[in-house]
Amino acid sequence: MTELNERLEKQDNEDSVNWLLWCVVGLVVLILVFAGMVVKSAFFSKEVPRTAAERDIFLYEGQVERNPKDPLARVNLGMTYFQIGQEGKAIKEFEKAVSLDSNYAEPHYHLAVIYERKGEIDNALRELKKTVELDSKHDFACYLLGKIYLEQDKYEEAIKVLEKCVELKPVSADAHYALGSAYEKNGQKDLAINEYKETLKYIPNHEEAKKALKRLTAS
Numbered sequence: 001m002t003e004l005n006e007r008l009e010k011q012d013n014e015d016s017v018n019w020l021l022w023c024v025v026g027l028v029v030l031i032l033v034f035a036g037m038v039v040k041s042a043f044f045s046k047e048v049p050r051t052a053a054e055r056d057i058f059l060y061e062g063q064v065e066r067n068p069k070d071p072l073a074r075v076n077l078g079m080t081y082f083q084i085g086q087e088g089k090a091i092k093e094f095e096k097a098v099s100l101d102s103n104y105a106e107p108h109y110h111l112a113v114i115y116e117r118k119g120e121i122d123n124a125l126r127e128l129k130k131t132v133e134l135d136s137k138h139d140f141a142c143y144l145l146g147k148i149y150l151e152q153d154k155y156e157e158a159i160k161v162l163e164k165c166v167e168l169k170p171v172s173a174d175a176h177y178a179l180g181s182a183y184e185k186n187g188q189k190d191l192a193i194n195e196y197k198e199t200l201k202y203i204p205n206h207e208e209a210k211k212a213l214k215r216l217t218a219s
Helices: 004-043 052-066 071-083 087-100 106-118 121-134 139-153 153-166 173-185 190-204 207-218
Strands: none
Touching: 052 071, 071 087, 071 106, 087 106, 106 121, 106 139, 121 139, 139 153, 139 173, 153 173, 173 190, 173 207, 190 207
16 A cells, blocks of 8 residues: 555656646747747838838838839839939839830939939930930920020020920929020020010019019110
8 A cells, every 4th residue: 555655656746747847848938939029020020111201112112022023113112212312222223114114204204313413414315315205295304404405505405395395384484484594595585585474474583584584675
């Protein structure tokens, strides 16, 4: 009887040890799982976008990732990069859009804007000419192209493009003023006066147009 009790007591002790061991193992596993979740959350989770630009980048990067051959998604992403000053990344996206669709005018225009800002005028002119070749009604491209021609003293070329621009967008005070400047510098006084008046029609406080009109009507 004593031997049986000893065996039972020994079995109970072994069961208790096994149970305790399994508890420890389970606790360790839980700790490791929890630690893994914390590490993943801290180091591998995507950062939550905070600003509007970050949200746009997150959105358009996702679109590009899902459909890398969509030129519109590339242009949208490039425009967002440009807005936050990442011109190198913007250029890459616009160039990729051009390679995906050779008949898509918009990426050429945005490339021209960047090149003009960087002072790379020849590159800007190349992209603007391509833009209006693909989309003859692109008024922004016409305006920028005319503005560059005007700055280069190419008045005939500027007049031709800016006349098209005011035809496409007659409410553009900037286009009317630029066209007036081109007419004036080309010796076409009456046409210049008319364009300066058109400028003041849309922006009554346009100081440069006021000065130009006063200068021409006084002479």
